[in-house]
Amino acid sequence: MRRKLVIGNWKMNGSRAANSTLLAGIKAGLGDAKADTAVCVPAPYLAQCQAELTGSPIAWGSQDVSAHASGAFTGEVSAAMLLDFGSKFALVGHSERRSYHQESSALVAQKALAAVNAGLVPVVCVGETLDEREAGKTADVVGAQLDAVLEVLGTGQLAKIVLAYEPVWAIGTGKTATPAMAQEVHALLRARVAQKDAAAAAGMQILYGGSMKPENAAELLAQPDIDGGLIGGAALKAADFLAIIGAA
């Protein structure tokens, strides 16, 4: 039985004061939630998460990680640096990184590998655009994005990653994939992982992201291959984030 995992992706939002209020609200309302919980925050706030979340059940992580271990890579943050601040997760290949920063699937795969090698859990994001979906290319697009990662990870490493299916057309738009649409893609992603490592596929947490909110979370999270959520906008309000965690 896979545990449910709900991750809040704050994107480029927050301030020290607002973060404190949000984290305190989440901690206060978490109760005995059954789902695992984490927040992926802008890198400058990792120290704040470490200070305010250590000892709580809430894990934290980054929204990106360098493919390189160290050196002359201005502006990048290495996996070791993220670990220095107690991070557990690193998002890799979020569609906003792929589209605004031209990150290729090959680079995303190298980032996932760097994370795994350092002991971070990469949350590998895949997803198709609306044009790709309407052209019937969803399976090919997400399959190719996944394959790039499967190619670089060695035996045993597949059990150390989390996948997130985020249809690009559903991110921040208020449009959500129907539970059936999301389930179909999650099942095909799991089947593709199973071709390489059946045990890892059976245990792999595959999260859905894209306008998940309290009103639609329960139905999405009830699907057999949806193991949690990667939450954007609704993760910025403690009550909404807690409601989604409660639905998981």
Ligand SMILES: O=C[C@H](O)COP(=O)(O)O
């Ligand atoms: O990483 C989170 C996703 O991009 C979803 O964002 P959203 O919940 O605001 O649609």
